[in-house]
Amino acid sequence: MAQYYGVNELREMFLSFFENKGHLRLPSASLIPRNDKSLLLINSGMAPLKPYFTGQEIPPRTRVTTCQKCIRTGDIENVGKTARHGTFFEMLGNFSFGDYFKVEAISWAWEFLTEVVGLEPDRLYPSIYLDDEDAFKIWHEKIGIAPERIFRFGREDNFWEHGAGPCGPCSEIYYDRGEKYGCGKPTCTVGCDCDRYMEIWNVVFSQFNNDGENHYTELEHKNIDTGMGLERLAVVCQDVDSLFDVDTVKAIRDKVCEIAHVEYETDPKTDVSIRLITDHIRSVTFMAADGILPSNEGRGYVLRRLLRRAARHGRILGIQGRFLADLCLTVIEQSKDGYPELAEKKEYILKLLTTEEDNFNKTIDQGLGILDGMEAEMAKKGSKVLSGAEAFRLYDTYGFPLDLTREILEEKGYGIDEDGFKQAMNVQRETARKAREVTNYMGADVTIYQSIDAAVTSQFVGYDRLVHSSVISVMCTPDALVSELDAGTSGTIIVPETPFYGTMGGQTGDTGLIENDNGTFRVDETIHLQGGKIGHVGEMIDGCLKVGEKVTLKVDEKRRALTCRNHSATHLLQKALRTVLGTHVEQAGSLCDEDHLRFDFTHFSAMTPEEIAKVEAIVNEEIAAGLDVNTRVMSMEDAKKTGAMALFGEKYGDRVRVVNMGDFSIELCGGTHVKNTGSITAFKILSESGVAAGVRRIEALTSDGVFRYYENLEKQFNKAARAAKTEPSLLARRIEAMEEELKGLRSENDSLKNKLANAAMGDVTNQVVDVNGVKLLAVQIPNVDMNELRNLGDELKNKIGEGVIVLASEVSGKVNLIAMATDEAMKKGAHAGNLIRAVAGRVGGGGGGRPNMAQAGGKNPAGIPDALAAVRQALADELHA
Numbered sequence: 001m002a003q004y005y006g007v008n009e010l011r012e013m014f015l016s017f018f019e020n021k022g023h024l025r026l027p028s029a030s031l032i033p034r035n036d037k038s039l040l041l042i043n044s045g046m047a048p049l050k051p052y053f054t055g056q057e058i059p060p061r062t063r064v065t066t067c068q069k070c071i072r073t074g075d076i077e078n079v080g081k082t083a084r085h086g087t088f089f090e091m092l093g094n095f096s097f098g099d100y101f102k103v104e105a106i107s108w109a110w111e112f113l114t115e116v117v118g119l120e121p122d123r124l125y126p127s128i129y130l131d132d133e134d135a136f137k138i139w140h141e142k143i144g145i146a147p148e149r150i151f152r153f154g155r156e157d158n159f160w161e162h163g164a165g166p167c168g169p170c171s172e173i174y175y176d177r178g179e180k181y182g183c184g185k186p187t188c189t190v191g192c193d194c195d196r197y198m199e200i201w202n203v204v205f206s207q208f209n210n211d212g213e214n215h216y217t218e219l220e221h222k223n224i225d226t227g228m229g230l231e232r233l234a235v236v237c238q239d240v241d242s243l244f245d246v247d248t249v250k251a252i253r254d255k256v257c258e259i260a261h262v263e264y265e266t267d268p269k270t271d272v273s274i275r276l277i278t279d280h281i282r283s284v285t286f287m288a289a290d291g292i293l294p295s296n297e298g299r300g301y302v303l304r305r306l307l308r309r310a311a312r313h314g315r316i317l318g319i320q321g322r323f324l325a326d327l328c329l330t331v332i333e334q335s336k337d338g339y340p341e342l343a344e345k346k347e348y349i350l351k352l353l354t355t356e357e358d359n360f361n362k363t364i365d366q367g368l369g370i371l372d373g374m375e376a377e378m379a380k381k382g383s384k385v386l387s388g389a390e391a392f393r394l395y396d397t398y399g400f401p402l403d404l405t406r407e408i409l410e411e412k413g414y415g416i417d418e419d420g421f422k423q424a425m426n427v428q429r430e431t432a433r434k435a436r437e438v439t440n441y442m443g444a445d446v447t448i449y450q451s452i453d454a455a456v457t458s459q460f461v462g463y464d465r466l467v468h469s470s471v472i473s474v475m476c477t478p479d480a481l482v483s484e485l486d487a488g489t490s491g492t493i494i495v496p497e498t499p500f501y502g503t504m505g506g507q508t509g510d511t512g513l514i515e516n517d518n519g520t521f522r523v524d525e526t527i528h529l530q531g532g533k534i535g536h537v538g539e540m541i542d543g544c545l546k547v548g549e550k551v552t553l554k555v556d557e558k559r560r561a562l563t564c565r566n567h568s569a570t571h572l573l574q575k576a577l578r579t580v581l582g583t584h585v586e587q588a589g590s591l592c593d594e595d596h597l598r599f600d601f602t603h604f605s606a607m608t609p610e611e612i613a614k615v616e617a618i619v620n621e622e623i624a625a626g627l628d629v630n631t632r633v634m635s636m637e638d639a640k641k642t643g644a645m646a647l648f649g650e651k652y653g654d655r656v657r658v659v660n661m662g663d664f665s666i667e668l669c670g671g672t673h674v675k676n677t678g679s680i681t682a683f684k685i686l687s688e689s690g691v692a693a694g695v696r697r698i699e700a701l702t703s704d705g706v707f708r709y710y711e712n713l714e715k716q717f718n719k720a721a722r723a724a725k726t727e728p729s730l731l732a733r734r735i736e737a738m739e740e741e742l743k744g745l746r747s748e749n750d751s752l753k754n755k756l757a758n759a760a761m762g763d764v765t766n767q768v769v770d771v772n773g774v775k776l777l778a779v780q781i782p783n784v785d786m787n788e789l790r791n792l793g794d795e796l797k798n799k800i801g802e803g804v805i806v807l808a809s810e811v812s813g814k815v816n817l818i819a820m821a822t823d824e825a826m827k828k829g830a831h832a833g834n835l836i837r838a839v840a841g842r843v844g845g846g847g848g849g850r851p852n853m854a855q856a857g858g859k860n861p862a863g864i865p866d867a868l869a870a871v872r873q874a875l876a877d878e879l880h881a
């Protein structure tokens with residue numbers, strides 16, 4: 001029997017063991033991959049270290065050890081259904097970048113398992129790749145394992161490869177958990193599908209390079225990449241059934257049972273939900289802590305899906321209302337030792353989960369309503385099967401899992417076209433796959449910069465100087481490395497020491513000049529390249545510069561100063577937002593350049609005008625207070641003690657730069673800043689808006705930008721006042737007076753128009769004719785619009801008592817035509833709408849309307865007399881009928 005160790009203990013044992021073997025312990029990387037389009041989420045210990053394996057970046061040490069948080073969603077449908085599957089796990093790893101190789105990797109793995117963890121050597125079985133005799137010798141001769149205990153497996157199991165790039169054989173270590181976990185078959189041995197022989201460690205010997213067409217060449221620097229699932233190791237040490245029983249995970253499982261008032265392992269159906277929630281809440285909590293926000297695509301969709309599945313299984317367990325936020329506290333409590341970011345972002349995670357779960361509860365109610373509608377449709381059509389497309393719509397848009405839809409429908413004797421559902425699902429998966437096309441091993445676009453020697457690096461020396469001398473180490477055009485650049489050529493220059501700030505952390509990089517007596521290069525953009533290089537991108541505007549030449553680098557001073565002011569203002573803004581809105585506010589992105597600043601932050605509703613005004617006032621107070629801005633470089637540990645705000649998922653080194661503005665704001669930041677907040681001068685928020693679920697954006701101005709803004713406003717204002725022929729201070733009153741005057745003029749105009757129309761009409765009552773006992777007046781009136789025509793119609797109706805009125809008028813080439821019939825006339829059969837329909841064609845138009853009133857427009861004024869003449873017959877026809 002193995003000795004009992006907790007998950008947190010084992011993690012620490014592993015990391016310190018390899019630290020003692022000369023490894024650098026690195027914190028777990030963020031779940032969000034950097035520069036890697038082949039992955040949505042980090043899924044192994046080596047994934048974030050890829051650039052060190054390919055040699056594109058130089059690792060901080062050639063021996064590294066990590067415990068990496070990982071998420072894999074490939075088997076998501078099975079999570080819960082079995083105790084083997086999960087989406088979240090931690091991977092222990094030790095890595096050698098061209099340092100040690102097979103001998104040390106195998107010996108240390110053995111030493112750790114048998115001497116540190118104390119597993120019985122008799123229970124351990126190594127496996128190797130078929131013809132990897134080196135590995136066989138080490139296991140057999142050095143470690144002393146009998147040949148029959150060393151298993152040889154083929155390519156499928158023991159050769160690690162991922163398209164083009166580094167690859168090689170691997171050696172795994174299996175642990176025999178004893179007969180009680182076995183399948184009992186006589187053939188049961190290492191490699192059996194059952195739970196008896198558990199693979200716990202995989203050591204990859206990265207010794208070849210695959211050119212993409214399966215041509216293998218021996219790597220010059222061979223690497224070691226190992227991976228051991230922490231939870232699996234704990235399963236062995238704690239001698240428990242599954243990862244759901246190891247201490248940290250069991251604590252979450254117990255909490256689920258407590259909230260739901262159920263017991264684990266009493267009902268298989270209940271167990272599915274318990275395990276699913278236990279697993280998913282871990283992924284959700286870690287993803288939230290890394291700054292991933294729920295959305296309908298990419299990582300955000302994974303988060304949303306996991307969260308909704310967990311929430312929905314909560315309902316199945318009979319949990320009333322929201323519970324995930326409560327549950328994530330247990331995750332944080334269990335894992336905060338290894339992942340301090342969980343505790344640091346606690347308030348934020350809680351707020352995010354609460355909001356998203358509330359949204360889901362609303363959606364699910366809405367989804368139930370939609371499903372009701374679909375059922376009614378089916379009943380109407382006499383169908384018993386819900387179409388796949390509709391089931392998918394419920395799933396995709398309303399987060400309705402298929403089994404929920406199935407369950408609800410089954411109760412009513414309906415089914416689902418499940419094949420159709422799968423088809424719709426596959427279409428969507430295909431779209432998603434296309435969206436993350438693999439470009440190469442690194443999952444990044446290949447650029448000329450990747451062919452630069454990894455040993456070339458640059459150092460930024462521009463915090464306190466804007467002019468500096470250095471020597472050109474690399475030059476390139478967009479497609480080739482070159483030794484010189486001539487006038488008119490675009491390219492990139494790299495030097496060992498530069499005062500140019502490269503775009504990073506939201507701050508736009510510097511522009512300026514690089515020059516010597518031989519030539520001048522204009523820097524349009526400064527960027528960070530892989531492997532600690534800073535690229536000055538621009539164009540040779542004069543002469544020629546060569547690699548190896550000494551040059552003077554001059555940063556555009558004015559532009560840098562303005563950018564600093566905007567950047568420093570974002571620090572004040574962040575603190576002000578946390579003061580006014582709460583500590584769930586986290587920076588979600590920022591952009592500062594010479595003209596303005598943009599700050600994205602997490603907050604779950606729109607800010608009120610009062611809140612915006614308050615934030616603006618606080619920032620301006622701190623500007624007026626003239627706070628000194630100090631920067632210090634210190635260890636991450638010391639920085640945390642100061643309470644400095646860190647960014648989501650930012651990869652900080654051991655030494656970090658802490659920027660504080662008086663006692664008001666303290667943040668980790670590598671950007672450039674003003675020396676005193678006073679030089680920001682003024683701060684003005686232009687807008688506050690939503691950019692994504694849970695993310696708000698503020699756009700604002702400082703110093704010159706604010707003055708320019710008000711200057712512009714003043715100009716506009718003066719222009720408006722001049723146009724209104726008044727003083728700016730009297731403009732509002734002037735506009736009110738003008739409105740008043742306009743209103744009077746309008747009504748005067750209306751009554752004049754009426755008088756004119758009457759006058760134009762003259763006395764037309766003598767044109768009334770009798771059609772089968774109904775009076776008809778059909779006349780043309782010059783230049784009267786439709787409104788006025790209706791008024792005239794009403795007046796004429798009053799004049800003639802009972803009967804039918806038809807009026808036509810030409811206004812700027814168009815015809816207006818109306819017809820009206822009184823009650824008596826209608827009783828006798830007159831119908832205004834039909835009359836219009838009968839004659840409108842003659843004026844090139846169409847129309848119709850009610851029996852008492854109808855109108856039409858036309859394009860042919862010449863047809864008016866004809867139309868009016870035709871009215872008489874049309875009316876006679878109506879009365880006749």
Ligand SMILES: [Zn+2]
Nearest residue numbers: 183188192194
């Ligand atoms: Zn078996």
Ligand SMILES: [Zn+2]
Nearest residue numbers: 567669670671
């Ligand atoms: Zn900053």
